[in-house]
Amino acid sequence: MDLLNEKFSKLGVDNAPGQESKQVENEIVFLGEIIHGKAVDFSHGDVDAFEPIPNAMDEFIEGVKRGGAQAYTEYKGKGTIREELAKKFSTFTGIEFSAEEQFIITPGTQGALFLALGSMIGRGDKVAIVEPDYFANRKIATFFDAKIVPVALNYFESDMQAGLDLKQLEDAFKAGAKVFLFSNPNNPTGVIYSPAEILSIASLAKKYDVSVIADQLYSRQIFDGRKYTHLCAQDIKPDNLITIMGPSKTESLSGYRLGVAFGSPKVIDRMEKLQGIVSLRAGGYSQAVLKVWFNEPNGWMKDRIVAHQSIRDDLLELLRSVKGVKAKTTEGGSYLFTEIPELTVKIEEFIKILKLQANVIVTPGTEFGPQFIHSFRINFSQDHQAAVDAIKRIIQLIERYRK
Amino acid sequence: MDLLNEKFSKLGVDNAPGQESKQVENEIVFLGEIIHGKAVDFSHGDVDAFEPIPNAMDEFIEGVKRGGAQAYTEYKGKGTIREELAKKFSTFTGIEFSAEEQFIITPGTQGALFLALGSMIGRGDKVAIVEPDYFANRKIATFFDAKIVPVALNYFESDMQAGLDLKQLEDAFKAGAKVFLFSNPNNPTGVIYSPAEILSIASLAKKYDVSVIADQLYSRQIFDGRKYTHLCAQDIKPDNLITIMGPSKTESLSGYRLGVAFGSPKVIDRMEKLQGIVSLRAGGYSQAVLKVWFNEPNGWMKDRIVAHQSIRDDLLELLRSVKGVKAKTTEGGSYLFTEIPELTVKIEEFIKILKLQANVIVTPGTEFGPQFIHSFRINFSQDHQAAVDAIKRIIQLIERYRK
Numbered sequence: 034m035d036l037l038n039e040k041f042s043k044l045g046v047d048n049a050p051g052q053e054s055k056q057v058e059n060e061i062v063f064l065g066e067i068i069h070g071k072a073v074d075f076s077h078g079d080v081d082a083f084e085p086i087p088n089a090m091d092e093f094i095e096g097v098k099r100g101g102a103q104a105y106t107e108y109k110g111k112g113t114i115r116e117e118l119a120k121k122f123s124t125f126t127g128i129e130f131s132a133e134e135q136f137i138i139t140p141g142t143q144g145a146l147f148l149a150l151g152s153m154i155g156r157g158d159k160v161a162i163v164e165p166d167y168f169a170n171r172k173i174a175t176f177f178d179a180k181i182v183p184v185a186l187n188y189f190e191s192d193m194q195a196g197l198d199l200k201q202l203e204d205a206f207k208a209g210a211k212v213f214l215f216s217n218p219n220n221p222t223g224v225i226y227s228p229a230e231i232l233s234i235a236s237l238a239k240k241y242d243v244s245v246i247a248d249q250l251y252s253r254q255i256f257d258g259r260k261y262t263h264l265c266a267q268d269i270k271p272d273n274l275i276t277i278m279g280p281s282k283t284e285s286l287s288g289y290r291l292g293v294a295f296g297s298p299k300v301i302d303r304m305e306k307l308q309g310i311v312s313l314r315a316g317g318y319s320q321a322v323l324k325v326w327f328n329e330p331n332g333w334m335k336d337r338i339v340a341h342q343s344i345r346d347d348l349l350e351l352l353r354s355v356k357g358v359k360a361k362t363t364e365g366g367s368y369l370f371t372e373i374p375e376l377t378v379k380i381e382e383f384i385k386i387l388k389l390q391a392n393v394i395v396t397p398g399t400e401f402g403p404q405f406i407h408s409f410r411i412n413f414s415q416d417h418q419a420a421v422d423a424i425k426r427i428i429q430l431i432e433r434y435r436k
Numbered sequence: 437m438d439l440l441n442e443k444f445s446k447l448g449v450d451n452a453p454g455q456e457s458k459q460v461e462n463e464i465v466f467l468g469e470i471i472h473g474k475a476v477d478f479s480h481g482d483v484d485a486f487e488p489i490p491n492a493m494d495e496f497i498e499g500v501k502r503g504g505a506q507a508y509t510e511y512k513g514k515g516t517i518r519e520e521l522a523k524k525f526s527t528f529t530g531i532e533f534s535a536e537e538q539f540i541i542t543p544g545t546q547g548a549l550f551l552a553l554g555s556m557i558g559r560g561d562k563v564a565i566v567e568p569d570y571f572a573n574r575k576i577a578t579f580f581d582a583k584i585v586p587v588a589l590n591y592f593e594s595d596m597q598a599g600l601d602l603k604q605l606e607d608a609f610k611a612g613a614k615v616f617l618f619s620n621p622n623n624p625t626g627v628i629y630s631p632a633e634i635l636s637i638a639s640l641a642k643k644y645d646v647s648v649i650a651d652q653l654y655s656r657q658i659f660d661g662r663k664y665t666h667l668c669a670q671d672i673k674p675d676n677l678i679t680i681m682g683p684s685k686t687e688s689l690s691g692y693r694l695g696v697a698f699g700s701p702k703v704i705d706r707m708e709k710l711q712g713i714v715s716l717r718a719g720g721y722s723q724a725v726l727k728v729w730f731n732e733p734n735g736w737m738k739d740r741i742v743a744h745q746s747i748r749d750d751l752l753e754l755l756r757s758v759k760g761v762k763a764k765t766t767e768g769g770s771y772l773f774t775e776i777p778e779l780t781v782k783i784e785e786f787i788k789i790l791k792l793q794a795n796v797i798v799t800p801g802t803e804f805g806p807q808f809i810h811s812f813r814i815n816f817s818q819d820h821q822a823a824v825d826a827i828k829r830i831i832q833l834i835e836r837y838r839k
Contacts, residue, residue: 037558037706044709049511074508081503090500097493097691100484104691108452140543140693144715155440156559156581172713178559288500288507290543290693290719303440306447310575311550312543316693316719 043175049168050076050396050412061382064433067390071416073423074394078367078414080285083337086325089286096321104317109305110138110293111320121327122295125253126263126276134298137305138323140315142250142279142292145304147173148311149275149294152303153212153244154179161205161213163197165370165401165408167220167248174214182210183402186219188361188370194227195219202234206241213238216248217264218255221370221401221410223363225255231262235270244273244300251366253334254283256342259364265296273297275304280326282367282414283337289319291326341367344413344420351424355431367414370398372407375436380406383434391426446578452571453479453799453815464785467836470793474819476826477797481770481817483688486740489728492689499724507720512708513541514723524730525698528656529666529679537701540708541726543718545653545682545695548707550576551714552678552697555706556615556647557582564608564616566600568773568804568811570623570651577617585613586805589622591764591773597630598622605637609644616641619651620667621658624773624804624813626766628658634665638673647676647703654769656737657686659745662767668699676700678707683729685770685817686740692722694729744770747816747823754827758834770817773801775810778839783809786837794829 073079096103103111112132119132130136139145146169154160156178162170164183174181182205187196195217202213213234218225226234238245247264255261265276279292292315294304308314345363352360357374376383380397387393398405413420476482499506506514515535522535533539542548549572557563559581565573567586577584585608590599598620605616616637621628629637641648650667658664668679682695695718697707711717748766755763760777779786783800790796801808816823 037555040558041555041706041709044713049712077508079504080507084503085500090497093496093500094493097488097496100487101482104483105480140715140719143713147714151579152440152444155443169713176554176710176713288720290715290717290722303444303447306444307579309452310447310546310572310579312547312693312715314693316543316722317691319693319719319722 040176044172049400061378061385063386063390065390068426068429070392070422070426071419072392073415073419075411075413075415075423076394076396078282078285078412079416080287082416083285083414085285086280086329086333089289089322089325092321092324093289093318096318103321106314106317106320108309108314109136109301110315114138114320114323118293118323119295125327126266128266130295135301136293136295137301137308138315138320139292139294139308140290140312141281142248142277143169144312144315145277145279145292145294146170146246146248148304148307149246149277149300150174150177150212150214151307152300153273158212159205159208159210161202161210161243163215163219165221165398165405167216168400170214182208186222186224188219188222188224189359191224194230195224197226197230197234199230199233203237206237206243210243212244212246214246214248216250218251218365220250220366221368222361223366223368223370224361225259225261225364228260228262231264232267235264235267238271239269243271245271246275246277248277250277250279251282252278254338254341254367255365256338256345256363261365273300275300280323284326286322286326289316289322291315291319291323340417341414344415344417345369347417347421348413348424351421351428355428358431367412369411369413370408371411373409373431375407376431376434377436378434380409384409386434387427387430391423391430393423393427395427443579447575452803464781464788466789466793468793471829471832473795473825473829474822475795476818476822478814478816478818478826479797479799481685481688481815482819483690485819486688486817488688489683489732489736492692492725492728495724495727496692496721499721506724509717509720509723511712511717512539513718517541517723517726521696521726522698528730529669531666531669533698538704539696539698540704540711541718541723542695542697542711543693543715544684545651545680546572547715547718548680548682548695548697549573549649549651551707551710552649552680552703553577553615553617554580554710555703556676561615562608562611562613564605564613564646566618566622568624568801568808570619571803573617585611589625589627591622591625591627592762594627597633598627600629600633600637602633602636606640609640609646613646615647615649617649617651619653621654621768623653623769624771625764626769626771626773627764628662628664628767631663631665634667635670638667638670641674642672646674648674649678649680651680653680653682654685655681657741657744657770658768659741659748659766664768676703678703683726687729689725689729692719692725694718694722694726743820744817747818747820748772750820750824751816751827754824754831758831761834770815772814772816773811774814776812776834778810779834779837780839781837783812787812789837790830790833794826794833796826796830798830
C-alpha cells in the first residue's frame with residue numbers, strides 16, 4: 034500500500050469545501066475576541082436560503098411509487114428522462130444531441146467530471162488545467178497519474194472576457210496535452226469566457242487533437258445580461274468534447290446528487306462503462322427529479338438571478354471599501370474570489386480564524402491553484418442579510434490580522 | 437485516447453445485469469415459437485414483489501425537510517447517521533467500530549467496492565479474486581491496471597463450506613497478491629464461507645500482509661438457520677480489512693443508492709479522499725433513509741427470508757428435474773447459479789434467446805469468470821409464481837436448444 038501513500042497525500046480533503054469540520058486548530062495565536070453573528074457557510078450555497086425547484090420532492094415521490102422501473106435504470110440513466118433532457122439541452126445550447134448516444138446521467142457533476150477524465154486520460158498523459166479552477170480537477174488528474182500543465186487565467190486584467198492565456202494554452206497543446214478541462218463560468222472567479230475565447234479554445238483543440246471537458250455547472254446563472262457562449266455549439270470543435278452540467282447549484286438540488294454529461298458518443302460510451310463499476314447509476318428515484326429541471330415555474334430562474342446579483346453587488350461594495358482587497362465582479366454563478374492584503378497568518382490559518390472567531394466558513398485560494406495564497410472563495414448563494422453581516426465580520430478580521 | 441481503448445474494451449457492460457436493453461440480436465437462428473408468459477427480469481431483484489423497508493420514503497422526505505443540513509454532509513456521510521450505523525454494525529458483527537474513523541457511507545455497495553479497491557491497489561499490483569464472484573470485481577481491478585490472480589471456488593464439491601481452494605489462495609498470497617476480494621455469501625452461487633474458511637482467509641492474509649475486502653451484501657439473508665461468520669470479528673485478521681454492506685438487496689432500497697464500508701482507519705481515510713473526487717458523497721437526502729435499516733418492523737426480516745427460501749426451494753426442484761442441469765442450493769442471498777447441459781448455441785446467445793423467446797432475463801455465467809460458459813445466474817427475489825413460470829419457460833428452451 035505504501036506506493037499509494039504519495040498519491041493519496043495529494044488528495045487531501047481537509048480544506049475542501051464542506052469538509053471544514055475535519056480541521057483541527059493547532060498553534061494559531063488568536064488575536065482579540067470572538068465576533069458574534071449568525072453562522073454562514075460560504076463553502077457552498079445555502080439551500081435553506083435558496084430552496085430547491087418547487088415540486089422536486091413530489092417528482093422523487095412519484096419515482097418511488099413507480100417502483101422497480103425507476104429504481105433500476107440503465108447505467109447511463111432512464112431512457113425517457115434522457116430523452117427529455119436531450120431536448121432541453123438542444124434548446125439551451127442550440128445544437129442537437131442524441132439521448133441514446135450522447136447523454137449520460139451521473140451522481141452529481143462531480144461524478145460526471147470523474148467519469149469524463151477517467152475516460153480520457155491514462156498514466157503520464159498531460160492535462161491542461163486552468164488556474165484558478167475547480168479544485169477537484171487537479172485532484173482527479175493526480176489520481177489518474179496524469180501530468181498537470183497549468184494555464185493561467187488573468188481574470189483581473191480581463192475585460193468582457195475570462196482572461197485565459199491563449200499563448201500558454203497553445204503551448205500546452207503543442208507540448209502534447211491530451212485533455213483540456215475548464216469551468217465556464219469559471220469556478221472560483223465567476224468570469225465567463227467570451228465568444229472569441231471559446232472560438233480559440235475550440236479551434237486550438239481541434240487543431241492539436243485535444244479532448245475537451247467544459248464544466249458549465251453555472252451556465253444558467255449569468256448576470257448583467259452578459260452573453261454566454263457554448264463551446265459545443267461551435268462549428269469548429271474538438272472531436273472529443275464533453276459538456277457537464279447539473280442542477281445542484283442555481284437550482285439547489287444538490288441533495289439529490291444529479292449531474293449530466295453530453296457530447297461525443299465514444300466518450301459517453303466509455304463513461305457509461307466506467308459508471309458501471311464506479312457507482313452503477315445516479316440514484317434511480319433521484320433521476321425522476323430531473324423532470325423539474327429546465328421546467329421551473331415562470332419567472333423562477335429570473336428572480337433567482339436577480340436576487341443573487343443583488344447579493345453580489347452588496348458584498349462587492351463592502352469588500353472594495355477595504356484597502357488592499359481586490360475582487361473581480363462575478364459575471365456568472367455564485368462565487369466571489371477575493372484577494373486580501375498580506376496578513377500576519379497564512380491563508381489556511383486565516384480560514385480557521387474566520388471559522389472560530391467570526392463563525393464564517395470560506396475556502397482558501399490554494400484549493401484552486403498553489404499560487405493563490407492571498408485569496409479565498411465564497412459562495413454567496415446565502416441569506417442576503419446574513420451574508421452581508423458575515424462579510425463585515427471577515428473585514429474586521431482582515432483588519433485585525435493585517436501585516 | 438487509443439491507449440485507453442483496450443482497457444475500456446474489457447469493461448463491457450452489454451451483458452451486465454440490468455443492461456440487457458443494450459443487446460442486439462444478430463444472427464441467432466431461433467428455433468420454434470415464442471413461449472408467452474409474464475416478463476421476469478432475473479438480473480436483479482424485483483422491488484415491486486419485495487418492497488422496500490416500510491417508512492423508507494418517509495425518512496427521505498424528513499431528510500429533504502431538514503434542508504441544507506442533510507443535503508451537504510461530510511464526504512464520508514452525516515455524522516449522526518454514521519454513529520447510528522456503527523452501533524448497528526457493532527451489534528451485527530460482534531465487534532466495535534468507530535463511527536468517526538472506521539465508517540463511510542457510499543453511493544451503493546458498488547461505490548464502496550470501487551473506493552476500497554481504488555484505495556488499495558496501484559498499477560501492476562496483484563489482486564486475488566474468487567471465481568466465480570461478482571462481475572465488477574474483475575472489471576474494477578482491470579480499470580486500475582491490476583493483475584488478477586484467480587482463486588477457485590469449488591462450490592459444487594463443498595459441504596457446509598463455500599469450497600474456496602485454500603491452496604490456491606495461499607499460492608496467490610505467496611506470489612505477492614496485495615489484495616484479496618471476495619463476496620460472502622458468494623455472488624453468484626449463494627454459498628457461505630464456513631468458520632474454518634474465514635479463519636484460514638484471515639490468518640493467511642495476516643501472515644502474508646494482504647489487504648482484504650469482504651463484500652457482505654447479502655449477509656443478513658441466510659437460509660436454513662446456517663451460521664454466518666464475520667471475518668472482521670476474528671482475533672487474527674489482516675491489518676487492512678474493509679467490510680462492505682448495503683440495503684439494496686434484501687431490504688430493496690436500491691433506488692436510494694446506499695452502501696457502507698467499515699474497517700481499517702487508514703483505508704477508510706483514503707476512501708473518503710477518493711469519494712471527494714468520485715462523487716462527493718452518497719446523496720444527502722438518501723442518507724436519511726439509513727435510519728430504517730437494521731430497524732425493520734418486528735418479523736419483517738424473518739418473513740422476507742422465509743419467502744425467499746420458499747421460492748428457492750420451488751425453483752431448485754424444477755431445475756433439478758432436468759437432465760444435465762446442476763444447481764447448488766443457495767445458502768444465503770437471492771442468487772441461484774445454474775449449470776446447464778451443452779446447447780447448440782453459446783451461453784451469450786442462449787441469454788438472448790431467453791429474452792426474446794421466453795421474456796426472461798438472466799445473467800450469463802461468463803460475467804463471473806471466463807470459464808463459466810455453461811452457467812447462468814438468476815436473482816430469485818421475484819414474484820413467486822412469476823418466477824416459477826419463468827423457470828418452466830427456461831426449461832422448455834433448454835430442451836429445445838439441447839445438443
